[in-house]
Amino acid sequence: MIEFNIDRWHAWAPGIDSPDTWSRWSAAPWQPPASPDLQPDVSFLPAMQRRRLSPLARMAFAVAWPLAEDHGPMPLVYASRHGETPRNYELLCELARGEELSPTQFSLSVHNAIIGLWSIMRGDTSEMSALSAEADGLEHALLEACALLDEGAPRVLLMITEGVQPEPYQPWIDDAPFPYALALVISPGRQWRLTLDSAAGATEPSTWPHALNLVRALLGDAGMPVHSCRGRHWHWHAAP
Amino acid sequence: MSDLQHEIKQLIIDALGLEDMGPDDIGSDQTLFGEGLGLDSVDALELGLAIQKRFGVKIDADSKDTRKHFANVNSLAAFVSAQRAA
Numbered sequence: 001m002i003e004f005n006i007d008r009w010h011a012w013a014p015g016i017d018s019p020d021t022w023s024r025w026s027a028a029p030w031q032p033p034a035s036p037d038l039q040p041d042v043s044f045l046p047a048m049q050r051r052r053l054s055p056l057a058r059m060a061f062a063v064a065w066p067l068a069e070d071h072g073p074m075p076l077v078y079a080s081r082h083g084e085t086p087r088n089y090e091l092l093c094e095l096a097r098g099e100e101l102s103p104t105q106f107s108l109s110v111h112n113a114i115i116g117l118w119s120i121m122r123g124d125t126s127e128m129s130a131l132s133a134e135a136d137g138l139e140h141a142l143l144e145a146c147a148l149l150d151e152g153a154p155r156v157l158l159m160i161t162e163g164v165q166p167e168p169y170q171p172w173i174d175d176a177p178f179p180y181a182l183a184l185v186i187s188p189g190r191q192w193r194l195t196l197d198s199a200a201g202a203t204e205p206s207t208w209p210h211a212l213n214l215v216r217a218l219l220g221d222a223g224m225p226v227h228s229c230r231g232r233h234w235h236w237h238a239a240p
Numbered sequence: 241m242s243d244l245q246h247e248i249k250q251l252i253i254d255a256l257g258l259e260d261m262g263p264d265d266i267g268s269d270q271t272l273f274g275e276g277l278g279l280d281s282v283d284a285l286e287l288g289l290a291i292q293k294r295f296g297v298k299i300d301a302d303s304k305d306t307r308k309h310f311a312n313v314n315s316l317a318a319f320v321s322a323q324r325a326a
Contacts, residue, residue: 048258050259100292102289103282103286107282
């Protein structure tokens with residue numbers, strides 16, 4: 001069992017990027033349209049820094065930057081199941097065509113590239129980790145974050161994000177129905193409790209990604225989620 | 241600005257994703273790396289690859305002269321011209 005407070009949150013999905021649109025989505029969720037024109041706003045970064053950010057990195061920066069501006073340096077746990085698969089797929093295609101690999105694509109294709117860019121651009125040398133778990137990356141990231149709180153960090157920043165997957169991979173991916181990102185600032189406290197029950201039982205995949213079910217719970221539009229993934233049942237509780 | 245210089249400037253913009261810039265924003269004698277345009281070591285590798293692909297020239301990463309060739313657009317144009325003539 002882990003306990004923690006959620007001090008702040010900020011989320012993005014295509015066309016859902018304000019408190020008002022999140023309230024409407026949360027009350028009656030819809031599948032956002034797949035439109036490359038709907039991109040998160042990262043105009044707070046200079047163009048020379050922005051140019052290295054993939055769509056996935058832009059989402060992560062857009063949700064987390066305002067929270068970091070308010071709180072200053074803090075440890076970061078980043079979780080994405082699929083990560084920079086579009087960059088990796090591009091590199092594999094270049095290899096298959098016998099072409100030389102782009103050094104920029106190569107250096108930014110690794111799973112911790114986004115937290116590396118975050119550390120450089122924010123000038124924050126706090127401890128940072130990049131996780132790739134299964135569909136329950138949110139819960140694994142919270143375990144990691146609570147370990148950091150237990151070691152004395154006053155607060156921890158979480159980034160949970162999934163992007164658009166390369167078309168050939170899509171038939172095998174069912175946990176990232178559309179691009180989204182959620183950033184949380186968590187601190188020691190007892191507002192939220194997460195328990196893990198590993199008893200065998202029916203595993204009902206959730207309709208929406210875990211991070212977005214949590215948004216609905218935060219906004220009071222849904223009951224406490226139970227998230228199941230391969231026999232791991234995560235029970236969310238909020239203090240009354 | 242010669243055609244070759246113009247082509248190199250456009251190549252720098254395209255290869256390095258300088259989305260807000262045009263060829264006229266890069267001075268032919270402007271330092272490319274560190275100070276000046278502010279490019280970094282990853283840009284150096286990316287630009288080296290782009291120059292090799294576009295102009296079919298060989299770049300020796302260990303040669304001391306390579307740093308000089310990549311100083312600015314003028315020196316790059318002179319390098320590409322010399323390699324093509326060789």
